[in-house]
Amino acid sequence: MLQPFSNIIKSQKFLQNISLSIFIKPKKHFSIKIEKKNEKENPKKLKEFDLVVIGGGSGGLAASQEAAKFGAKVALLDFVETTPHGSNWGIGGTCVNVGCIPKKLFHFSSQIKELMDFSESYGWNFDKSSLKMDWKTLVGNVQDHIHSLNWGYKTKLRDKNISYFNALGKFKTNHIIELNKRNYEKEEIYGDKIIIATGGKPRYPSISGSKFCITSDDLFSLKKPPGKTLIIGASYIALETAGFLKSFGYDTTVMVRSQILRKFDQQIANLIQKNMEKKGIKFMINTTVKNIEKQKENYEVTFCEHDLKHQKLENFETVISAIGRDPRTFGLNLEKIGVSMNKKGKIIHENEQTNIKNIYAIGDVLETDYELTPVAIMQGKLLAQRLFSNLKTKMDYSLIPTTVFTPLEYGFVGLSEEDAIKKYKQENIEVYHSFITPLEFTVPHVGENETYLKVICNKLENEKIIGIHYLGPNAGEIIQGFAVAIKIGLTKNQLTSSVGIHPTCAENFTTLDITKRSGENPKKTGC
Known part of the structure; x- marks a missing residue:
């Protein structure tokens, strides 16, 4: 019935x-x-999560914690593969363990050395002959700080009831993730939504002997000083590393295939190179490495210059590869579930969502021009808000500021001069600029007119500022404030109508009045 x-x-x-x-x-x-209805894709009754985040770097941590704040049940997977030279680290990703944090601390150590060089001019007398770098102490103290950060992240995850798995994850389906743990055990979990936040890894040159290269993944935990060092590469990692190693007293050479800081403003890139050469850092431009051979304790490097003649350099104690980074999308089985990627392995997306409806990606694995920690953090927070709250704000990729921590720091926001000309045409932009000498440099008589400021304006929009560039001390601290102002439409008139803080380097932005078009000498004299 x-x-x-x-x-x-x-x-x-x-x-x-x-x-x-x-x-x-x-x-x-x-x-x-x-x-x-279609049966729910969890026939094995696996542990279920509203969100599974694969990757415990800055972006993954931000996304998982933000989602948990809105009541989502979250799992975070993090797994660090040991480098060919045996380096390993804890949760927190590249930035915390082998990137931004140790890099800035090593850079600060080099700045202390520079201040010591100035000290006699400021009345401080001490025995400089006893001054030397204690590499073991520097590495040990920096690693202690990093370990405290690792512990803090784990504590936060526990406090927010986020399930943490120290395991390598890969997709079985678009909802099921297989966990491969360090003890070789396997487990499967189910995620309604999944965020890929696995970051990037250093690239090695495709040559014989590349196994002898270390990378930034190894540098900050080296047991012994690097000594005479060859750095292969031309972008910010190569230049920042060269800067602090030379300051520590190590003979340092940078091998550049074409040009330094290729995607940055080239006028300032050239100024950076000149400043670094003045400090004793050697550059080999238009040079390609061909082979690396082990010779007892040192390495013999075969290279090719633009004239195609093979030559050899001997007696490098350390060779560092800094030729770029690749996305960590390998081994995730993304091809199996149909996630679209470009030729470089970066994930194609629309507002951080992949072509698979429930799968998202943030950070360095994304097809964007910004491989920056704050970008990954913002992506993660905004994405979690869109997924688990009523907030709908999307990531804005325009006007993202950054700083290169070379010996003379370079910070900027907006367009380079080359890109501004390309976008608006030469006749429609006005470039205001000035060379200055920071007050601190005047007493020891160093760095005269090496600090440089440049403001690029769009004449078609009431001289709206479309790029600000600064080469000098404390670049990141200076540019951060200007980035906010440019984000809300700062014009040249608004900038120069502001009252500067005296005596600072930043105040010179408010007094810029010399244009490149005028041909006047931009070097500043006096206070």
């Missing part, structure tokens, strides 16, 4: 597995269409 329809639809189990459609037809007739 058939049950009354009203009794059937009261069954909770029935409602979970059917789709009910009511169609009203002319003459007040209606029909009911009942279809069986």
Whole structure:
């Protein structure tokens, strides 16, 4: 005997597995269409999470914690593969362990050395002959700080009830993740939504002997000083590393295939190179490494200059590869589940969502021009808000500031001069600029007119500022404030109508009045 329809639809189990459609037809007739829903893709009754984040770097941590704030049940996976030279680290990703944090601390150590060089001019007398770098102490103290950060992240995850798995994750389906743990055990979990935040890894040159290269993944935990060092590369990692190693007293050479800081403003890139050369850092431009051979304790490097003649350099104690980074999308089985990637392995997306509806990505694995920690953090927070709250704000990729921590720091926001000309044409931009000498440099008589400021304006929009560039001390601290102002449409008139803080380097932005077009000498004299 058939049950009354009203009794059937009261069954909770029935409602979970059917789709009910009511169609009203002319003459007040209606029909009911009942279809069986697709079975939930968790037949094994795996642990279920509203969100699974693969990657415990800055972006993954930000996304998981933000999602948990809105009540989501979150799992975070993090796994660090040991480098060919045996380096390993804890949760926190590249920035915390082998990137921004140790880099800035090593850079600060080099700045202390520079201040010591100035000290006699400022009345401080001490025995400089006893001054030397204690590499072991520097590395030990920096690593202690990093370990405290690792512990802090784990504590935060626990406090927010986020399930942490120290395991390598890969996709079985678009919802099921297989966890491969360090003890070789495996487990599967189910995620309604999944964020890929696995970051990037250093690239090695495709040459014989590349196994002898270390990378930034190894540098900050080296047991012994690097000594005479060859750095292969031309972007910010190569230059920042060269800067602090030379300051520590190590003979340092940078091998550049074409040009330094290729994607940055080239006028300032050239100024950076000149400043670094003045400090004793050697550059080999238009040079390609061909082979690296081990010679007892040192390495012999074969290279090729633009004239195609092979030559050899001997007696490098350390060779560092800083030729770029690749996304960590390998081994995730993304091809199996159909996630779209470009030729470089970066994930194609629209507002951080992949072509698979429930799968998202943030950070360095994304197809964007910004491999920066604050970008990954912002992406993660905004994405979590969109997924688990009523907030709908999307990531804005325009006007993102950054700083290169070379010996003379370079910070900027907006367009380079080359890109501004390309976008608006030469006749429609105005470039205001000035060379200055920071007050601190005047007493020891160093760095005269090496600090440089440049403001690029769009003449078609009331000289709206489309790029600010600064080469000098404390670049990151200076540019951060200007980045906020440019974000809300700062014009040249608004900038110069502001009162500067005296005596600072930043105040010179408010007094810029010499344009490149005028041909006047931009070097500043006096206070």
